[in-house]
Amino acid sequence: MMVAEHLGAKRYLHFARDRQGFGPTAMDNPFRELLVSRSSPEPCSVVIFGATGDLTHRKLIPALYNLAKEGDLPPGSRVIGVARREKTDEEFREELREMNRKVSRQGHDEALWDRFAASISYHRSEFNDPEGYRGLSELLTKRETTEPGKPNRLFYLASAPEFFDVILDQLRESGLNEAQEGGWTRAVVEKPFGTDLATAQHLNAVVNATFAEKDTYRIDHYLGKETAQNIMVIRFANAIFEPLWNSRYIDHVQITCAETLGMEGGRGGYYDTAGALRDMVQNHLLQLLSLIAMEAPADLTADGIRDEKVKVIKSLRRYPDARAVAESVVRAQYKSGSILGQTVRGYLEEDRINPRSMTEPYVALKINIDNWRWEGVPFYMRMGKRLAKKVTEISIHFKEPPGVLFNRLPVTARKNVLVLRIQPDEGMSLRMLSKMPGPSIRMEPVKMDFQYSTSFGKPSPEAYERLLLDAMAGDATLFARRDEVEHAWRFIDDIEHAWHKSNSPPPMAQYEAGTWGPEEADTLLSRDGRVWRRL
Amino acid sequence: MEDTIPAPLRVALDDGLFGEETPLAEIERRLDQYFSVEHGVTRASLMNLAIYTERPETLAADDESLNRITQNHACRALLLGVLPDEGGLSVRCWIKARCQLGPDAKTKLCSEQVTFLLGGDCQSCLTNLVFSHLRSDLPLVMWWRGELSHHFQESLYTVIDRLILDSSRWPDPIPQFAKIAQAVTAPTGRLSDRRGQLLVHDLAYTRGHQHRRAIAVLFDPPAARAFLPEINRIEIVHTPAHRHTGLYLGAWITRQLGAELTQRVGASYQYQRPGGGRIGLSLLEQTEGACAIPSILLEGGGARFEVIASGESPLLEIRSRFGQHQTNAFLPGPRLGDEDLVSEILMRGGSNLLLAQVLPRMAAML
Numbered sequence: 001m002m003v004a005e006h007l008g009a010k011r012y013l014h015f016a017r018d019r020q021g022f023g024p025t026a027m028d029n030p031f032r033e034l035l036v037s038r039s040s041p042e043p044c045s046v047v048i049f050g051a052t053g054d055l056t057h058r059k060l061i062p063a064l065y066n067l068a069k070e071g072d073l074p075p076g077s078r079v080i081g082v083a084r085r086e087k088t089d090e091e092f093r094e095e096l097r098e099m100n101r102k103v104s105r106q107g108h109d110e111a112l113w114d115r116f117a118a119s120i121s122y123h124r125s126e127f128n129d130p131e132g133y134r135g136l137s138e139l140l141t142k143r144e145t146t147e148p149g150k151p152n153r154l155f156y157l158a159s160a161p162e163f164f165d166v167i168l169d170q171l172r173e174s175g176l177n178e179a180q181e182g183g184w185t186r187a188v189v190e191k192p193f194g195t196d197l198a199t200a201q202h203l204n205a206v207v208n209a210t211f212a213e214k215d216t217y218r219i220d221h222y223l224g225k226e227t228a229q230n231i232m233v234i235r236f237a238n239a240i241f242e243p244l245w246n247s248r249y250i251d252h253v254q255i256t257c258a259e260t261l262g263m264e265g266g267r268g269g270y271y272d273t274a275g276a277l278r279d280m281v282q283n284h285l286l287q288l289l290s291l292i293a294m295e296a297p298a299d300l301t302a303d304g305i306r307d308e309k310v311k312v313i314k315s316l317r318r319y320p321d322a323r324a325v326a327e328s329v330v331r332a333q334y335k336s337g338s339i340l341g342q343t344v345r346g347y348l349e350e351d352r353i354n355p356r357s358m359t360e361p362y363v364a365l366k367i368n369i370d371n372w373r374w375e376g377v378p379f380y381m382r383m384g385k386r387l388a389k390k391v392t393e394i395s396i397h398f399k400e401p402p403g404v405l406f407n408r409l410p411v412t413a414r415k416n417v418l419v420l421r422i423q424p425d426e427g428m429s430l431r432m433l434s435k436m437p438g439p440s441i442r443m444e445p446v447k448m449d450f451q452y453s454t455s456f457g458k459p460s461p462e463a464y465e466r467l468l469l470d471a472m473a474g475d476a477t478l479f480a481r482r483d484e485v486e487h488a489w490r491f492i493d494d495i496e497h498a499w500h501k502s503n504s505p506p507p508m509a510q511y512e513a514g515t516w517g518p519e520e521a522d523t524l525l526s527r528d529g530r531v532w533r534r535l
Numbered sequence: 536m537e538d539t540i541p542a543p544l545r546v547a548l549d550d551g552l553f554g555e556e557t558p559l560a561e562i563e564r565r566l567d568q569y570f571s572v573e574h575g576v577t578r579a580s581l582m583n584l585a586i587y588t589e590r591p592e593t594l595a596a597d598d599e600s601l602n603r604i605t606q607n608h609a610c611r612a613l614l615l616g617v618l619p620d621e622g623g624l625s626v627r628c629w630i631k632a633r634c635q636l637g638p639d640a641k642t643k644l645c646s647e648q649v650t651f652l653l654g655g656d657c658q659s660c661l662t663n664l665v666f667s668h669l670r671s672d673l674p675l676v677m678w679w680r681g682e683l684s685h686h687f688q689e690s691l692y693t694v695i696d697r698l699i700l701d702s703s704r705w706p707d708p709i710p711q712f713a714k715i716a717q718a719v720t721a722p723t724g725r726l727s728d729r730r731g732q733l734l735v736h737d738l739a740y741t742r743g744h745q746h747r748r749a750i751a752v753l754f755d756p757p758a759a760r761a762f763l764p765e766i767n768r769i770e771i772v773h774t775p776a777h778r779h780t781g782l783y784l785g786a787w788i789t790r791q792l793g794a795e796l797t798q799r800v801g802a803s804y805q806y807q808r809p810g811g812g813r814i815g816l817s818l819l820e821q822t823e824g825a826c827a828i829p830s831i832l833l834e835g836g837g838a839r840f841e842v843i844a845s846g847e848s849p850l851l852e853i854r855s856r857f858g859q860h861q862t863n864a865f866l867p868g869p870r871l872g873d874e875d876l877v878s879e880i881l882m883r884g885g886s887n888l889l890l891a892q893v894l895p896r897m898a899a900m901l
């Protein structure tokens with residue numbers, strides 16, 4: 001102890017006490033205190049329904065492998081894949097290994113894979129076969145009793161959506177939904193979550209008859225993206241944005257999700273039953289909108305944040321009839337055109353697309369949010385396939401400064417624009433005016449640009465890594481809650497109804513593949529004296 | 536100055552390792568010039584990162600360290616080499632850009648580096664050189680190689696945001712820790728917009744990070760935690776160069792268990808728990824091992840919890856045994872290179888609260 005005195009240990013102690021703002025918390029595991037800033041995931045059995053499918057191979061298993069590589073996958077976790085084809089554990093692991101080699105974010109290390117793969121097994125069953133669930137239950141019990149760890153179970157519904165019902169029913173009937181003593185049971189449900197309000201409500205009823213809402217994790221992988229999570233940080237951790245974040249200073253907001261892909265790889269079959277509005281807008285883009293438009297949450301808990309997001313969705317002004325939809329929403333299909341020098345087919349000529357299809361691979365909307373903050377600020381949103389380039393971004397267009405002093409001079413782009421780029425080239429930029437060098441006062445827009453990739457060396461983790469870890473940790477912040485999903489569908493249903501069920505459906509516009517969409521979408525903005533940002 | 540330049544450094548200088556020699560007053564202009572003529576180049580910067588050394592023979596190795604770190608952390612890098620005192624003050628400097636292809640495989644992302652070689656007594660000139668070559672508004676991270684000499688003075692450390700050291704390399708650590716204590720409690724300098732105190736990172740502590748994680752994982756199961764009050768023996772094995780990492784781990788484990796140091800005999804320490812129980816902690820030196828800490832054992836109440844760095848494997852094995860229960864699992868092992876540790880520190884950022892709380896307890900064990 002003398003040594004410590006000599007060293008000025010009192011000073012150290014003073015230093016340590018000063019910094020104890022957070023203090024030792026009443027955490028269960030004292031060794032976790034201050035070690036990591038996130039809630040820690042618990043080891044569990046991840047049971048994947050649809051385990052031979054594309055999602056499991058390309059996303060889920062590589063995500064779990066990369067978590068193991070980072071040391072974030074809790075030891076004692078295991079994976080059980082369920083699908084209907086006959087195969088052995090070894091065959092199943094071998095298929096997964098092949099794919100992991102190709103797609104793993106941080107490369108593939110055979111020794112690490114072997115250790116990780118030792119926890120993977122395969123269970124063959126039809127989704128509607130009660131026997132299969134009995135077998136699954138026995139398998140889980142056996143592994144839980146012979147292997148260390150708690151009987152925590154995470155059921156991941158990675159099948160086509162038409163099977164969600166039957167899987168949930170079977171889980172309930174077999175009692176697999178019940179938490180085991182000393183453990184928890186949770187369900188992760190993939191998108192799409194319903195195809196309209198009625199189906200979403202039905203699915204929610206089935207889900208909640210099987211799992212409590214707090215144990216239900218509806219995936220929206222956009223929320224797992226770093227840049228989406230960064231929206232709240234930018235807004236609420238910086239002093240300069242929030243005071244301007246309202247109708248007094250913001251003229252309008254644009255959200256763009258543009259893809260160059262069409263219906264390659266057989267995706268037309270599913271897509272033609274969905275369309276851009278249901279496939280992207282109902283979930284991902286409305287989630288982005290709610291992060292941009294929400295009020296500051298009271299706290300950073302899952303429900304604190306989701307309470308605020310859902311208020312935004314509830315405040316979206318609905319379109320009362322087909323005329324209102326025609327005024328504010330543009331749907332379109334692409335005609336043939338050219339992408340990067342390649343001639344591409346029109347939507348109706350694509351593989352697995354009904355040649356008389358009335359499904360929209362493009363949609364643009366003008367959305368109003370009826371609350372105090374956003375009174376009179378339209379949110380324009382567009383999503384389309386076969387557009388000029390692949391980009392997802394949000395741009396906040398500020399109002400023009402008063403027309404005095406420099407602002408009497410003619411200038412091309414006077415408004416300040418803050419852009420949050422979600423993908424690719426995640427980052428943000430701010431456009432402002434600056435004087436051009438020279439004797440006269442000539443102003444030009446300049447851009448302050450910040451790119452994630454040039455500033456933070458570490459590549460962002462895949463969205464599924466973050467989301468799986470959160471589900472294991474019981475943190476639902478980045479998952480959609482029941483009321484969010486249902487209110488979003490309510491808003492979307494008005495549009496779908498006008499398109500497909502009204503007597504005077506709004507027309508289907510057309511655009512040439514490889515361009516920025518139909519003229520009608522440009523008119524949607526030009527009517528209001530605005531233009532889409534040139535990307 | 537020429538006479539005191541050690542041979543390896545002379546070779547590096549002859550090879551142009553540090554780039555283009557530049558008059559001091561020209562540094563910023565020449566860097567700007569470089570970036571204005573090079574097209575498709577992004578001058579990327581997230582921080583100012585300085586490496587300071589009084590062993591100029593290691594400058595070439597330090598340059599390589601910057602090379603590795605800047606691959607992940609774009610920065611304005613300052614490499615500061617100080618020759619042993621030899622009369623009159625002299626300064627030579629070099630500039631270079633370190634570029635790599637960005638994710639689009641087109642843009643080059645560049646960090647810029649300024650290398651200074653100082654001869655003579657440059658106590659005040661060092662502070663000025665640092666001040667005048669920082670990129671404004673970006674934090675200053677300083678990796679101080681070796682002991683904190685008289686150059687580590689208030690005017691300098693009050694503008695540093697993050698100080699990285701390696702106490703395991705200090706022959707006489709006690710006065711060194713006293714200097715840190717002084718620095719962390721010093722009022723913030725006029726020139727820094729740092730809000731709190733200087734953040735100190737000791738690589739000897741960072742080296743134990745994966746071990747701390749491994750111990751946390753061992754006690755995640757509630758059944759294992761039930762044995763926490765029973766733990767009465769802790770044994771930490773370290774390699775000769777890494778006694779400090781062992782001490783830090785001992786200080787951390789006992790802190791988290793709420794135990795206070797009551798007695799020390801050689802490398803054995805006695806701790807008292809709040810409820811009255813005792814814990815014996817011993818540090819054992821093992822001459823061989825790639826890992827700084829080959830093993831840690833926590834024992835008591837018939838339970839055993841171990842973290843083992845097995846041979847050359849990059850993984851840490853964790854084992855626990857209590858009642859009928861027996862587990863073993865593998866976790867990622869510690870990073871070995873100093874640059875990797877520094878990268879990890881830069882990546883994680885944060886306020887390093889835990890070290891601040893463990894440091895006095897570790898110092899008490901020295």
Ligand SMILES: NC(=O)c1ccc[n+]([C@@H]2O[C@H](COP(=O)([O-])OP(=O)(O)OC[C@H]3O[C@@H](n4cnc5c(N)ncnc54)[C@H](OP(=O)(O)O)[C@@H]3O)[C@@H](O)[C@H]2O)c1
Nearest residue numbers: 050051052053054055083084085126127158159161190191
């Ligand atoms: N693929 C993606 O990248 C992606 C991205 C986002 C969301 N999603 C969503 O993820 C879900 C799955 O997509 P996916 O592309 O992985 O589908 P998929 O490739 O078609 O896989 C379907 C899986 O379900 C199994 N299956 C089908 N019918 C079954 C039955 N009657 N009994 C038992 N197993 C049955 C299949 O097993 P067998 O092989 O044994 O027939 C296969 O494992 C969908 O909800 C999709 O919307 C996918």
